[in-house]
Amino acid sequence: MKGAVGYWLLAVGLGAASFAGSELPAQPLASEAERIATAARITPATIAIFEPSGESGGSGVLVSPEGLALTNFHVVAPCGAQMKVGLPDGRLLDAVIVGIDPGGDLALIKVFADAPLPSATWGDSDTVQVGDEVFVAGNPFLLAEDFQPSISHGILSGIHRYQYPAADSLLEYTDCLQTDAAINPGNSGGPLYSAAGELLGINGRASFEKRGRVNVGIGYAISGRQAQRYLSHLASGRIVDHATLGFTVQSTSWRRPIVSAVSEELDPATDVQLGDELLTLAGREVVSANDVQNIVGTYPPGWPLPLKVRRGQELRETTVKLQPAHTTAQLAEAIKKMTAAEAPPGEQPKEAKVELPAEWFAKQAGFANYAFNLRERKRVLERCEQKLKPGSALHFTLSEDGELATSLKISSDRVEYRGPAGEFTAEATFADRPSSAPPSSGGLLMALWCAHQVLSGGDKLDSVEYLGELPLFEFEGAECDVLRAEHRGMVAELYFAELTGEWVALEFSLSAGIRPCRIELTDFHEVNGRQWPHGWRDRSGRAMDGSQHFEHLDIQE
Amino acid sequence: MWCRATMLLVVCGLLASFAQAQTNWREISPDVGPRIVKVYGAGGGGGLENYQTGFFISAEGRVLTVNSPVLDTDEVTLVTEEGNRLTARVVRTDPLLGLALLQAELSGGIAPHFELKSEFSPAQPGDDVFAVSNLFNVATGPEALSVQRGVLAGKAPLELVSPFDPTVKREQAVLLVDVVTSNPGAAGGVIVSSRGELLGMIGPERRSRVTGAWHNYALPTNLLADAVTRLEQPPVIPTSEDSAAQRPDAAQLARRWGFWLAPEISSRTPAYIDDVVPGSAAELAGLQPDDLVVFVAETSTASVAEALAVLTSQREAEQMALLVERNGELVRITLNLTKPE
Structure with missing residues (x-):
């Protein structure tokens, strides 16, 4: 009996020894090695963000070698325009705000470094499933003096989660990821990674209750897909808004939501009526009003979403271009409230003291940092082959049977059209209303004038700004850089192919509520050593003839 | 020889449990998910939640959950992960464990359900477990409940004191887990093994009278099975x-x-x-x-x-x-x- 006990103890001793040695089963060792490798992979791009005085802070993740980093709006709200960033290699660097998305709780900052910085690799947050292993990296409780991120590990507890806005706040988490990996105060803005070390989301929120603000196994991350869609919009330096469909839906007990109100902002090209039953949106089935908001919240305004409705016995498919949910003034007011809420009690949020050259920071209403919009505009135009010298004029012609059949002249002052449809002129200077010629085109000539102004850097437009990237007219369309021009109620959006930089499409609205003119540019041929479009295809179902083609283009520069 | 055999067994056990460390929720969720329901009833104001969790224990639509003020209403609503809404009423309650047995009105068909085993949980401390519940009512509509992963931390007697009725006290061997299960709405949820077997039900929120810490525990299936047997005995209730x-x-x-x-x-x-x-x-x-x-x-x-x-x-x-x-x-x-x- 005694012998047996002795042997048993010995056996336990041996067991312990073998744990310390190399005789462990291969699988746990492999799993551990994988975790260690993942932790090492996700560490370099994870940053700690501090308000300049060091009083508050959070986390972030570098997403470009140029030092662009994503974080939460609520992390940078107390910082003003400038912040300090701690890198895992121990460096403490300066950073400036680039763009903010107060509704989706995202912000983009630029970290200043003299060499390229490590950046995270994006994963696909659309294909994740509940139960997937995930890692959280960040700076909980501002713990790390040396900026080495804390890593926690868990699973996805839920996907497509909706978290209601807090009172007095725009902040709403739509279609977010839920994890049981520890997310604590200070983790905000930091990355959520897959087991392979790919970026799946931006952590930002957790459910807390009786224990106070410590993790109880329920944290939320903004999905990587949403962050990716917003990234270029944030890089525009703008205060980025969230979107509205332009109509509202109401949940019903017979499952499918019903269109209950249609607002003036609805894209006039969208075929939706009061009482329609909404079946799918953006390719996803919807069964409640919450489902709809859960989808809409993840797309920036301007995104075209396909939808399917049932009207009576009829199934209809249409596309809606998302509209901004707020005015610039409403956004500014909401930010003021939210920033005050983030400030320590009793303290007024500090007015940003900025010690940066104008090339890195500029103030402008509607922008978090106007300097970045100027940079992006310059970038888009510089790589575009269709960029024009100021004052240039374009003359497109088409001959039939040896005679001039169609002529289109575009200059800084006017656009003149002569062809089978008639003779029309749109003047740059007009008294009351801009020309809507040719008839039922939605103002194609004014649209071309606006585009000419943008491409030639003209000074006649009220404003030109870089918007971000949007798909070309269709949900699955190639993403394009978009420059947006506004002039006396007119809005022109120029689409530039992301890959080639070419100007590929134009969308134009004479005024709100009027069906827009949408054309895709075609027939690219070389003129003066550069590729120029010689025609267009109508994408709004209303421009002249549906398409137009020219033989010849003369550019006077 | 006997000891050597035991030793091998221990190593085998370890192997098995490490193999489960790879999360296999994807594999078991189609089976486990539909058996669990979100329970909605009275409350919703003054800091009282109007939601909790429950799960089917019979094909005919018996649902086990915790007895709480949420059930202080004629009918409660059950929502499945598919978003189906069922009406249910309280059949009986068990003051010993603070359980409630509900009957759901099934519109035809049979309910996917857990079989309650009358043996004490075979799971051992260190085994991987999943906690599935409607914590914080995160999953409101047609969406799966929240899943947390952890390990079975121990089996220990716990004096159960109901916050709903502080006079109810009982010491029971329960399952302790390292997952925070004492969250609003989690009670009535399940703890399952990595193979999807029901190990226990997340009990009502309770805290240690000694340390003040909130217990993360589950009532093991044997206690649940006993209680259900007790509750299913036709009560002699005069109605006329x-x-x-x-x-x-x-x-x-x-x-x-x-x-x-x-x-x-x-x-x-x-x-x-x-x-x-x-x-x-x-x-x-x-x-x-x-x-x-x-x-x-x-x-x-x-x-x-x-x-x-x-x-x-x-x-x-x-x-x-x-x-x-x-x-x-x-x-x-x-x-x-x-x-x-």
Whole structure:
């Protein structure tokens, strides 16, 4: 009996020894090695963000070698325009705000470094499933003096989660990821990674209750897909808004939501009526009003979403271009409230003291940092082959049977059209209303004038700004850089192919509520050593003839 | 040789449990998910949640959940992960464990359900587990409940004190987990093994009276199975006006048997002994105030109403066998009106 006990103890001793040695089963060792490798992979791009005085802070993740980093709006709200960033290699660097998305709780900052910085690799947050292993990296409780991120590990507890806005706040988490990996105060803005070390989301929120603000196994991350869609919009330096469909839906007990109100902002090209039953949106089935908001919240305004409705016995498919949910003034007011809420009690949020050259920071209403919009505009135009010298004029012609059949002249002052449809002129200077010629085109000539102004850097437009990237007219369309021009109620959006930089499409609205003119540019041929479009295809179902083609283009520069 | 065999077994056990460390929720979720429901009822204001969790335990739509103010309504709504909404009503409640048995109105078909096993959980401390619940009501609509991963931390006796009814106390061997399960709405959720077997039900929120810490625990299936067996015994509840009139009132009980039951505040008030008359049969038999009457004459009694019903049916009896719960132990007491000569 005694012998047996002795042997048993010995056996336990041996067991312990073998744990310390190399005789462990291969699988746990492999799993551990994988975790260690993942932790090492996700560490370099994870940053700690501090308000300049060091009083508050959070986390972030570098997403470009140029030092662009994503974080939460609520992390940078107390910082003003400038912040300090701690890198895992121990460096403490300066950073400036680039763009903010107060509704989706995202912000983009630029970290200043003299060499390229490590950046995270994006994963696909659309294909994740509940139960997937995930890692959280960040700076909980501002713990790390040396900026080495804390890593926690868990699973996805839920996907497509909706978290209601807090009172007095725009902040709403739509279609977010839920994890049981520890997310604590200070983790905000930091990355959520897959087991392979790919970026799946931006952590930002957790459910807390009786224990106070410590993790109880329920944290939320903004999905990587949403962050990716917003990234270029944030890089525009703008205060980025969230979107509205332009109509509202109401949940019903017979499952499918019903269109209950249609607002003036609805894209006039969208075929939706009061009482329609909404079946799918953006390719996803919807069964409640919450489902709809859960989808809409993840797309920036301007995104075209396909939808399917049932009207009576009829199934209809249409596309809606998302509209901004707020005015610039409403956004500014909401930010003021939210920033005050983030400030320590009793303290007024500090007015940003900025010690940066104008090339890195500029103030402008509607922008978090106007300097970045100027940079992006310059970038888009510089790589575009269709960029024009100021004052240039374009003359497109088409001959039939040896005679001039169609002529289109575009200059800084006017656009003149002569062809089978008639003779029309749109003047740059007009008294009351801009020309809507040719008839039922939605103002194609004014649209071309606006585009000419943008491409030639003209000074006649009220404003030109870089918007971000949007798909070309269709949900699955190639993403394009978009420059947006506004002039006396007119809005022109120029689409530039992301890959080639070419100007590929134009969308134009004479005024709100009027069906827009949408054309895709075609027939690219070389003129003066550069590729120029010689025609267009109508994408709004209303421009002249549906398409137009020219033989010849003369550019006077 | 025997020891060597044991040793090998231990190593094998380790291998198996490490192999499960790879999360396999994807594999078991199609099976486990549909068996669990979000439960919605009364509450929603003044810091009271109106939601909790439950799960099917029979194909006919029996649902087990915790007894709480959420159920203080005629009908509760169950929402499946598919978003199907079912109406359910409370069948009976169990004051011992704070459970409630519900019956869902199934619109045809059978409910995917867990079989309650009457053995104590075979899972061992260190085994991987998943906790599935409607914590914080995160999953409102047609969406899966929240899943947390952890390990079974231990099996230990826990004195269960209900915040709903602080007088209910009972020490039971429960499953402790390293996952935070004591969250609003999580009670009534499940702890399953990495193979999807039901190990226990997340109990009502309770905290240690010693440390103040919130317990993360589950009531193991054997306790649940016992309770359900108890609850499924047809209760003798007089429903007609007649029998209600025949029910002894408190004073009659006190005169005949020498005890007072707790005032019947609601239809689910547990059958506590409020007071014992000195020198009465009750006192002679050892009945004490705060005893919880769980059986009267071999019939389980979940409430004052049920206890009264059984006492009515036995009103001519000279002897009355009671099973009461006192400080976590069951005590058998026989009241005898025939005084020994």
